Amino acid sequence: MVAGDIRQRVPGFDWISGPRSLKSYWARHVESIAIAYSASSIEYANGTLIDAMFDGKRFASKPTLIGELIGRARYVGEEVLSRLRDDSLAQNALKALPAVPPLRFEIAPFSVEEEYYIRRQFSG
Numbered sequence: 001m002v003a004g005d006i007r008q009r010v011p012g013f014d015w016i017s018g019p020r021s022l023k024s025y026w027a028r029h030v031e032s033i034a035i036a037y038s039a040s041s042i043e044y045a046n047g048t049l050i051d052a053m054f055d056g057k058r059f060a061s062k063p064t065l066i067g068e069l070i071g072r073a074r075y076v077g078e079e080v081l082s083r084l085r086d087d088s089l090a091q092n093a094l095k096a097l098p099a100v101p102p103l104r105f106e107i108a109p110f111s112v113e114e115e116y117y118i119r120r121q122f123s124g
Helices: 003-009 021-028 030-041 049-054 063-083 088-095 112-122
Strands: none
């Protein structure tokens, strides 16, 4: 999900296009990054699990779905975030997750726009 998508879908996120805004937001919310990415990768109803979360849906009665969410989040933390230059972000994200086996899944490549935006936010 690129910043433009976030601004359209989440009220109050207009500031996210500013210089270093993504990086500072990431640093403040690192514990939830893996969960958010995982939820955005799971198809649910007519969208994704993160869409359903933003719509206020509850999932306490769906343990299989919760297990998939946490397993995928663990995979994101161990296999994606840990490859960042500053792996303390991955360590903090993993501390916030239950100790479950990672659940491997296909991670979609970034679009050209997403890659540009991320490089701009995190370089130098």
